[in-house]
Amino acid sequence: MGRWEPNARERLVWAALQLFAEQGYDATAVAQIAERAGLTKTTFFRHFPDKREVLFAGQDIHAQLLADGIAAAPDDATPLEAVAAALDAVTASFRPIQREFGPRLLAVIADTSELRERAAFKHAGLVAAMAEGLRERGVPELTAGLAAEIGVRAFDDAFARWVDPATEQTFPELARQALDELRAAAATLT
C-alpha cells in the first residue's frame, strides 16, 4: 500500500461524477478521473477495479447491512416489518456526502446505458440479499422475493427524494414512508 491519501475514495467518486457529466461516460478514462482527483492511477486501482465500479462501490456494504437488518428483526416481525428494519439499518449508514453526490449520480446513471444496466444488477443483488435473509427466517420463497423487491423499491424511491436539496426528512424517515406507500399499492393489487 502507498501513503495514505485523505478521502481518496470520495475524491475519486466526485471526480468521476464530474467527468461523466461533463464529457460523457464513454469518453472518460481512469487516468483522467485520477488526475481530476489529484491522485494517481495506482491509487484509483487500489480502490476500484474500473471506472464503472466507482459509482457502485457501496453495493456489498449495502447488501450486508440489509441482510443484517433482516436477521436482527424481532422473531415475530412480519416480512415487511423485517424489511423496514433492514431499511432503517442501511439508510442510517448514509452520510451527508452521499446526499451531496446523489443528484449527479442519478443523472449520470439515467444518461448512460451501461450504468443503467449496472444499476439494475445492483438492484437485483440487493433484492437477493434481503430475500435470502427472509427465507432464513422461514418466509416462503415467493413471499420473500416480493417483500425484498418492495424493500429495494422503497430504498430507491427514498434515495431519490432524500438527495433533493428541498427535502427535510431524514433518509430513514423517507424509506419508511416509501415502504408504506408501496405496501398500500400492493394491497390494491390483491
Added chain:
Amino acid sequence: MGRWEPNARERLVWAALQLFAEQGYDATAVAQIAERAGLTKTTFFRHFPDKREVLFAGQDIHAQLLADGIAAAPDDATPLEAVAAALDAVTASFRPIQREFGPRLLAVIADTSELRERAAFKHAGLVAAMAEGLRERGVPELTAGLAAEIGVRAFDDAFARWVDPATEQTFPELARQALDELRAAAATLT
C-alpha cells in the same frame, strides 16, 4: 445483405450456447461461434452486435408483446388481469426451439456474472415496458410498477418450469399458474 442462410439466428444461438457451456463465456470469440454454426462472422454481425446479445435478442420483441398485451386487455381489467393478458401474448409467441435451448440458456446465465447482469437488465426492461402500459391505462405509478414486477417474475418462473422436459403444461398455462401463486404470496404481505 449476403445470401439467405436458413435458420442462421437459431444456429448462432445454439452454437453460442454450446461453446459458452463447453469452454466458458469469456473464452469464446464471435469467430468461433460463427464457425461452429457453419456461418461467417459477417453473418453473425448481421444478426447480433456482439456475443452477449446472442442470448438476449428476444428482449425488444418480448417487451413489445407485453406492452401490446397490456394495451389490448379489456377496459375494466384490473392491473393483474391486464398483466395476465400480456403474459398470454408473450408466452404464446414462444416456439419449441426456445424450449429446447432453455435449460442450457439458464445454466450458462447462472454461471456467468456478465450474463446475469444482462439478464437483470432485461428483467428491468420488461418490467418498465409493462409498467408504462399500465400507467397509460390510468394505473397509479407504484401499483403499475409492482404489478409489472409480479408479471415478469411470473414470466421468469414459468419459463424455468416450461423448459424442464418433464413439464407437460403449456407456457401460457404455466405463466397463469405462476401469476396466481405470486398474487397469493403478495396477499400475505399486506
